[in-house]
Amino acid sequence: MRAFLRVDQISKSYIDGAGGAEAKILNSASLEIRESEFLAVIGPSGCGKSTFLQIIAGLMPPTSGRVLLCDKPISGPPAHMVYLFQQYNKSLFPWRTVRDNVAFPMQMRGAAAADIEQACRDYIRMVGLAGHENRYPWQLSGGMQQRVAIARALAAEPRILLLDEPLSAVDALTRMELQSLILEIWERQKLTILLVTHDVDEAVFMADRVATLTVSPARIDSIIETGIPRPRDPITTRERPDFLTFRRDLLNTLLNRQHAQIPST
Amino acid sequence: MSTATKALQATLSFAAVLAVWELLGRAVLVNAVLLPPPSLIAPTLADIIVSGSFLRPLLETLLLFAVGYSIACILGVAIGLAMGWYDRVYYLLEPTIELLRPIPKVALVPPLFLFLGLGASMKITTVALAAFFPVLIATIQGARGVDPVLVNTARTLGAGPARIVFRIVLPASLPLIFTGMRVSLALGLIVEILAEMLSGEGGLGYLIVDMQRSFAIRQMYAWIIILAAVGLFLNFVFEYLESRIVYWRGK
Amino acid sequence: MKKRTAGIVLLILLLLLWEASARFGWVKSENWPTLVAVLEVTYRQLLSGELSLVLAASMARMIVGFVIGSLCGILLGLLLGTLRTLDGFLTPLVEAVRPIPVPAIIPPLILFLGIDDALKIFVVAFSVFFPMLVSTVGGVRNVDETLIRTARTLQTTQGSILRFVILPAALPSIMSGFRISLPLALITTVVAEMIAGSSGIGYVIVRAQYAMQPQEMYSAVLCLMVIGYLLNLLFLLFERRLIPWYHLSENA
Ligand SMILES: Nc1ncnc2c1ncn2[C@@H]1O[C@H](COP(=O)(O)OP(=O)(O)OP(=O)(O)O)[C@@H](O)[C@H]1O
Ligand SMILES: [Mg+2]
Secondary structure, eight states, X not given: OOEEEEEEEEEEEEEOTTTOOEEEEEEEEEEEEETTOEEEEEOOTTSSHXXXXXXXXXXXXXXXXXXXXTTEEOOSOOTXXXXXXXXXXXXXOTTSOHHHHHHHHHHHHTOOHHHHHHHXXXXXHHTTXXXXXXXXXXXXXXXHHHHHHHHHHHHTOOSEEEEESTTTTSOHHHHHHHHHHHHHHHHHHTOEEEEEESOHHHHHXXXXXXXXXXXXXXXEEEEEEOOOOSSXXXXXXXXXXXXXXXXXXXXXXXXXXXXXXSOOO | OOHHHHHHHHHHHHHHHHHHHHHHHHTTSSOTTTSOOHHHHHHHHHHHHHTTTXXXXXXXXXXXXXXXXXXXXXXXXHHHHHHHHOHHHHHHHXXXXXXXXXXOGGGGHHHHHHHHTTSHHHHHHHHHHHHHHHHHHHHHHHHHTXXXXXXXXXXXXXXXXXXIIIIIIHXXXXXXXXXXXXHHHHHXXXXXXXXXXXXXXXXXXXXXXXXXXXXXXHHHHHHHHHHHHHHHHHHHHHHHHHHHHXXXXXX | OGGGHHHHHHHHHHHHHHHHHHHTTSSOOTXXXXXHHHHHHXXXXXXXXXXXXXXXXXXXXXXXXXXXXXXXXXXXXXXXXXXXXHHHHHHHHHHHHTTSOGGGGHHHHHHHHTTSHHHHHHHHXXXXXXXXXXXXXXXXXXXXXXXXXXXXXXXXOHHHIIIIIIHHHHHHHHHHXXXXXXXXXXXXXXXXXXXXXXXXXXXXXXXXXXXXXXXHHHHHHHHHHHHHHHHHHHHHHHHHHHOHHHHHHHHO
């Protein structure tokens, strides 16, 4: 398979506020994402996952390196690539109802009002929020808010979806429901999904391939292809021996690496 | 942006404004008598400052303002705390306050002339009246908005009602109280200057009107600049105190 | 309502005290007319058009000045909030002019604009401009970065981001600017009419004081009170229409 989206040795340094000292967060991280695959990137909290994903989304320029989409370097957010933010409660427009939030990308495209109406209804139904169209985001639970964000992302007609720990702030049961929902949508819409998370279980459960980010400065360490068959079931898939093996190995790598970082006294 | 860049930008824009002002006067694009260029106002201003003649009117304005403003703040916070904390006090006073609040307090300056004359007591009263309501309203809002978790925590730790009001409710309302006091600062100064202008007695406001009437235009601008400096200084002091007293207010 | 009974009784008592103190001569002063006399004069003058015309003229000036001042403040605020460099140059100037108490700019302006409508409209616009500017800049600055990034990945142009994201997100802050600037506009109108007296409700008060006509003076103050009250009501109505989501979302 050809490289659909290619991350080519990107590095990123932040200038620390007052002192002006540079903190290097990413160190020539490279990654190739195939069309229609589900790729997860795991890394511990604060290692630079959001930074990595926002550079891919064209939201911030890398200090060096480049991102290629279909062999063309990107500058600024490309069309058909949508980012789902970690802070879903901050990414929904509080002055717009559920319906109007979902309508936003279509309005920006200048779609006809009748088409918007129809499409909104479809997307809202797809994420299971039918009947809540006229409520405001802040009247919904966290899980429902994230569903609105997903519906709105779909309304932008993406081919690539970038998910930044989209489920880290919802409760455990809702998280499983939404994982299945995202997988369903991914299969139905033939999307390419890049998910970053610190949840090993989630990565193995959802992805075809799992890449690990090392800590400070982060780079892509290893990539494994799980080959766990689809469709995946929230309960039985998690009981498979190969699932458990992948989970254990990944946890080992992540935890060991962190233990090694704490200097012995 | 660094502090140095900011200072540079500020200096540049002030220099630009002064230069344009100067050139306008020189090029006779505006009437140089009515708007003298900075190079003519500066010596007048320097005279006033060096001779020390700015001191008496300045102190008069500042003193009367400070007394009125302090009375307003103390009464506003005290009554506001009582109203915010005790529902009975709140409902007792609320109708009267709602009636008096919408009066633009500047309209009360002439009536007060009739009762208190043109002197200090009139000015102190008008400033206090104008500055009182924003502080009062902000204090009530602050006290009513205190997180019940905070109060209940204090209760379970054995704090009595007086302690709760002074150690919990007051500090927790301080950020809002300061917001009200900032509005009052501006309003009080407006009323002070207005009262001085209308009474034709003492202070910077009177001098500005007087200079205009006697067509001493340069002096008039010089006094306005002094008054602007006073406003700037008061704001600065206010911000300093605020940052020291509610330092815990986050960003 | 029941809770307020004591308060309303207190208010009525105070008003009765005013009436009685004037009627029975407890306050011995020419300047202390009875409440009934003040209400009577107000009623008569409003009906005869004497006072209503004056009020209408003052309100017209106030509204024109208010609209001009707030539009300028909001537009410049949007600019300064989004363009950092411009902000660095202009904000120091704004900060230097803003603390001048508004009565002080009236004497020099009289030299240029005379004492008629132009002066009063300008002064009102000037005083309204600053709170609107400051609250707009603050609102734009505090728009959550995540909202803007979200809009960018949803293929929103710069202009649309300003209109559909930044402006609505800054609206609560802009409204809080209105909360300050609306009563300020009324205050400034009265101040300007008092200092540059020739017409208007402020001038009526000053004239009545010179002419020792306390009834007229108090009736003008009474009218201003009602106007102040109505302005606040109008503001609350607008706020509920424009940002219905705001107070609810804050409490959620
Ligand atoms: N704008 C910024 N300026 C300076 N430093 C930043 C900035 N944004 C992030 N950082 C730093 O970069 C590092 C990585 O941040 P990032 O948000 O990418 O991590 P993350 O892996 O997404 O963390 P989390 O798991 O908490 O979401 C952190 O140490 C953070 O403090
Ligand atoms: Mg993150």
